[in-house]
Amino acid sequence: MFAVYAAEPSPQDPLAALRVGDRPDPEVPAGWVRVGVKAASLNMHDLWTLRGVGIKADKFPMTLGCDGAGVLEDGTEVVLHSVIGDPAWSGDETLDPGRTLLTEKYQGSFADYVVVPARNALPKPEGLTFEEAACMGTAWLTAYRMLFVKSGLRPGQTMLVQGASGGVSTALIQLGRAAGYRVWVTGRSEEKRALAESLGAHATFESSARLPERVDAVFETVGKATWSHSMKALKPGGIVVISGATSGDASAAELQRLFFLQLRVVGSTMGTREELGDLLAFCDLTGVRPQIGSTLPMEQAEEGFKAMLDGETAGKIVFTR
Structure with missing residues (x-):
């Protein structure tokens, strides 16, 4: 499948580790779902991943992207919650010592497909476009x-x-x-x-x-x-x-x-699945929509990464498939 990924850690020159090309199709463990990605947004976390911060060296190559929105195999439109915790943990998942994010242990959303636990795929409100919904899960x-x-x-x-x-x-x-x-x-x-x-x-x-x-x-x-x-x-x-x-x-x-x-x-770090659901409902009810500074096809991901690295942002940078 097509993917935007980090080939290796590159602390001094993060863009030197950025690759655009083919990666293996993901396997789907029991209790997880495969999401066909329609849109995914860029976060500062993706630059840290390219630098090797918060990720072990043996996890490279790593598909980038914490956020995303797409479609399940049955056609259901969903928004990704990127905080993945221990299934045995109860309560606020951001406090789970074993929690992780997409792109730390698990492959991210800048690809044709991403695999997440079933509970991490929330229904997308009809009033939000895929590009708007793809901004919700992190920033x-x-x-x-x-x-x-x-x-x-x-x-x-x-x-x-x-x-x-x-x-x-x-x-x-x-x-x-x-x-x-x-x-x-x-x-x-x-x-x-x-x-x-x-x-x-x-x-x-x-x-x-x-x-x-x-x-x-x-x-x-x-x-x-x-x-x-x-x-x-x-x-x-x-x-x-x-x-x-x-x-x-x-x-x-x-x-x-x-x-x-x-x-x-x-x-404050990220948010819970419940809070993401409330955020989606708040935006749907009020008409508030994210400021999208630029929208690029994933094939042009490097352009978006350069803009973020240089601080030339005017809202969210979104990649589409």
Whole structure:
């Protein structure tokens, strides 16, 4: 079958490990299903896989792609949930010590077919296209959990999103606006700030700019480059919800500010199957749809990877079959 895959780990030059070509058809274990992929979206996790982060060397070559939407063999349209846990685990699967994601132990979705446990294929709402549904399982699910499960925000309160154009950031903007929060966003360029405003941000600011007032919550995916600004932006008792650190670990934890102002720092990773189902229903009911910056056939995957590596994104990058 056709696939986009990582041939080997390449820490310094991730695109050097990227391949587009033939891979063996997947076998279908008992309790699993084969999904004919119609669309799949690119995530930062795919670049980490090319670098060899979070994957053992003996798992290469590895088909890339955490997210996807497609069709079961009986014609049912489905959306992938990429968190695969121990079948014996009960409760929140993101807390399962043995959990993994597609592309860590199991082959991913940038291919003609992907194989997942039957419970990881959720019904696709009719109102979402395959391209839109393919954005839901990683970036949008991460944003949904950060906002509605972890933050404790109430409608009418003010949230700050650090970074204006990535998949999680654009999802936070759209979900926050739809849920009735006042949405503020920082962005490195006028173009990125304009994108945030077009998606519903009430106000945008240059990176590290002094804000008109402090906010109730900050949503972090950047890390080192924005951490100090995030801590300074919070009201006493405010919360930072962090799901990534693309610029590296924070150089200072701001501990004095943390304890004196009684701030809270909460980590968030992906989301549960139930939360993905709720996200799909929320989008179907409200009409909120993901911002898709570009759509490319899988054969042109390298173009999408280059854009993400260079930070030239304007929403999600989606590959189609």
